[in-house]
Amino acid sequence: MSNSSHADVPGTIKFDGPMATKGYALNKMCYSFNEASAREAFKQDEAGYCDRFGLTPEQKAAILDRDILALLREGGSIYYLAKFAGLLGLNVQDVGALQTGMTVEAFKEKLVRAGE
Amino acid sequence: MAQVLGGITTSHIPAIGMAMDRHEEDTPYWKPFFDGYPPVRAWLEAQQPDIAVVFYNDHGLEFFLDKKPTFAIGTAPQYHNADEGWGIKPIPPVTGETELSWHLVNQLIDDEFDMTVCQELRVDHGLTVPLSLMWPGNRYQHIKVIPVCINCERHPMPSPKRCYKLGQSIGRGIRSFAGDQKVVVFGTGGLSHQLDGERAGFINKAFDQYCMDTLVGHPEELTRLTNDDLVEKAGAQGVELNMWLAMRGVLSEHVTELHRHYHIPVSNTAAGVLVLENED
Numbered sequence: 238m239s240n241s242s243h244a245d246v247p248g249t250i251k252f253d254g255p256m257a258t259k260g261y262a263l264n265k266m267c268y269s270f271n272e273a274s275a276r277e278a279f280k281q282d283e284a285g286y287c288d289r290f291g292l293t294p295e296q297k298a299a300i301l302d303r304d305i306l307a308l309l310r311e312g313g314s315i316y317y318l319a320k321f322a323g324l325l326g327l328n329v330q331d332v333g334a335l336q337t338g339m340t341v342e343a344f345k346e347k348l349v350r351a352g353e
Numbered sequence: 354m355a356q357v358l359g360g361i362t363t364s365h366i367p368a369i370g371m372a373m374d375r376h377e378e379d380t381p382y383w384k385p386f387f388d389g390y391p392p393v394r395a396w397l398e399a400q401q402p403d404i405a406v407v408f409y410n411d412h413g414l415e416f417f418l419d420k421k422p423t424f425a426i427g428t429a430p431q432y433h434n435a436d437e438g439w440g441i442k443p444i445p446p447v448t449g450e451t452e453l454s455w456h457l458v459n460q461l462i463d464d465e466f467d468m469t470v471c472q473e474l475r476v477d478h479g480l481t482v483p484l485s486l487m488w489p490g491n492r493y494q495h496i497k498v499i500p501v502c503i504n505c506e507r508h509p510m511p512s513p514k515r516c517y518k519l520g521q522s523i524g525r526g527i528r529s530f531a532g533d534q535k536v537v538v539f540g541t542g543g544l545s546h547q548l549d550g551e552r553a554g555f556i557n558k559a560f561d562q563y564c565m566d567t568l569v570g571h572p573e574e575l576t577r578l579t580n581d582d583l584v585e586k587a588g589a590q591g592v593e594l595n596m597w598l599a600m601r602g603v604l605s606e607h608v609t610e611l612h613r614h615y616h617i618p619v620s621n622t623a624a625g626v627l628v629l630e631n632e633d
Contacts, residue, residue: 246585248551253508257418268417270438306551315549315589316413316506323439328368329621333553344554345618351556352617 260312389614409479422469460526520602540600542593
């Protein structure tokens, strides 16, 4: 019954129960970034901070690599990953560009074109 | 009995709050978006509502995945905003409401909506950005707010049909409340957008326009959509249309469309505004 992809929607991972299970530690770490002190602690020791939350090696590598698509595959929810992006000083256009392999300018242009 | 004046739909993107903080409303990027709001503010000024029921979703401020309600309602006298982790400035406390809100809790649970009831609730940009938009300068503390939070972040999510019925139950609650309060209802979020995956940046203008057209006169047609339909047609975050449907459920069968505005893009999103006046 449960299925972690929208079969007919390419480029989209459905964040459902199985993905929430897979990504729990990762998402919990990203949720902690609501606190300025947590953001600071992460910046001081990124790998150690990941270990405190019990991230899997794949999740930890994706965090250290800033690999948004890998984070999604490892159970990250975009709502919590947005807090990680914020910590890195990235906005949602930057994150969109990273995921689509476009430059930020090209990504923004694509959004404008959607309105034409 | 309390009276439903009408409903407003609006985007609640954090970037809007940041643009207001930086006074960028008249810049070339933002002006076409903010131009949609003076008629909404004028209507609110003329109507002078006492209470706003605000349908929103929590993007990870109050609720984490450890305990995530499908539907939650606030009954607190005051709500606070807080640091969401990426730089939107927290804004002054929001005034709450403790009488109609409990009446709505009773109505909802009688109607088999088993709500999570919150006497403390940190409210995120999903609720606060619309208030800042309606009352610039954050002059919203005169209005009593009843937050109603809908899970739009983790599947399974309540269906469009269920969200519409939630609104209908709240509408019955307002109309059966002994008082002369004037109530306005906000459906926040939307319209089409997708933040995650290789499909990030997906926007569907034709579908958005169909939703706005249909929401006014034939909302039940939209309740035949599933959340998977919404993901496909409106993007992964396009399920926020559910908040619009909940708002529409509160209103009367016939409404008058007083104002409409639509603009692409704001941040990664298509932004739609409607003002719908109740006919009874």
